[in-house]
Amino acid sequence: MQGFESAFPTVAEVVTNPAFPTALWHFEPHQSGLLPVAADRGGPIDICWEVHGDGPIKLVLICGLGFPKWSWQRQTLHFGHDHGDKYSVLIMDNRGSGHSSKPFMRYSTSEMARDVLEVIDHLGWTEARQLHAVGISMGGMIAQELAMLVPERLASLNLLNTAARIENTTSFAEDMSRRITMLMPKSFERTVTFAASKIFAQAWLDEPDECHIPDVHTTPRVRPPKQPAPHDPVLGNGNLETGDPPCPDNYGRFRTNYERFAAQEIHKSRDAEGYTKKGLVAAGFHWKSPKQLKELADRVGRERILVVHGVEDDMIPVPHGRKLIEYLEPAEGHIVEGMGHAPVVEKTEWIHGVLEQRIAVGEKLSGRG
Template structure:
């Protein structure tokens, strides 16, 4: 296992009280030639990571397009404080505190980054990990779970797509203009307004937020949360932002590979919201069609940012998935 960057160089994005390990993982570029593959002698980039907790149940979370790992803050706060869990989050290449190597990127290459990170941390045992990916992170999770299926107990694919067809990898046509504004608007406040509109359904945004002492709407609460998150991490460089977008647009996992993943991993869950404005819910239906063993869930009145709209509900789902996956590995169900 490799040595981590000195921890004092990095302030924990999440709760420092639960952060047990953090730093930079060096990733070496793959050199290909004459039918062979080897590592470059020098790293091409590094991934920033945080581990919260030291429990035996290990969870790996992969975030979405141009997000930093603070997109999983609600999950880190919950699982990182429970003694039975080790919760790993990281910034994909081109985002957050990770480096921005030259693009374009691919979901296969970004999945290879995760393999390197897991090896670096020593998370290599058979049937020892639970994997969850959201949006672009779900695309990377598909590639990763095909690459090293033997390590995973469970796989949760949230609001994502297998790609491959012209309309699978782009937002619905009425939302393309809004999507472009989320990526290229420089005014931070205007950008946050666009992101919130893209991530949640209008009726939910207009409703009064539950348990909010100020009586704000969900729109006001989520806009404030996105503003807070943006202040905690670096703005992606244009190279990283565009290269991650390219990875999402070119992503494709063939039906035969989806079927193989479904057969190989003990517990698979496909989750989407019926008001997802970024990744069509029909993409999750396609995943289910070719992953027949998977559990398929469609949450009503729910947008793309499913873990932020339904924090407690999603955390409860994750706990169930982790338990059922372990039970299947042990032959109890």
């Protein structure tokens, strides 16, 4: 791992990159709010949500563990702004993450799915076969629970790098070593490189940053939210006079994919809202039996289901994806060589194409194609 870490620029070097202030894309949503949910489930719990685009096709993007809603920024740009006349894209911070409430009690993926459903109902997206749900990692577990709750309202179900349950896919010693390493306290520098090694394929991290970046002249944006000025000399001191980050004249490009990821992690660390680790318990205790998955597929319709998993996923290893494909028998299942845990970032254009095709199928099956 030491060689892996030394191959990348330091956090201090990433902060000095001219593109650093533009790593997060602050798009102006068409709708947004803070909705109290779970009134009869231990709440109220405020869920921070945004809708981008005002098109007729309703797309629900569900975050994974520790990922705020801006983690979908590439998809928000593509579906909600570049094609916002066709799609309405809902993104939200899960309970325990970002700008949503962080309840003290333990909670589950099924409770988190009910949170999502309350936001969807609040928006009035209540028609039969209207929703196209996309969940990644723990978000895919939440999407499974959503499908169990309202199968008749799903036009398509798209599960990315997720699992029916987290299982040990290696030897006991390897599994324990992996878990201990993940939970051990780390310096911020080590945290970033470790996360990169677990989430992404190493070859991708070394590649040039060639993502499709927004055009400031055509994509509405808002000023980045205020952040407390950090005192850490590595992370910088922000704008000490006003606390207001600048609204960039254009979006910059980084030298490598790793640098863009590291910059986003630094911005996330500056967000005082942060996230709790109770979601780790929710993901760890998520469990759907083969019988439940068969029932889910029967009720949603296998022709409406997509499963994608990366062979180099070191967060939720690929046997989990293979099992989901075996049990769900989806219309489309992809086990992708050379891809890690984040297809929405590592293979953005490809996954957009796959999702567009699956959405088109779902719309046609629902009588709207």
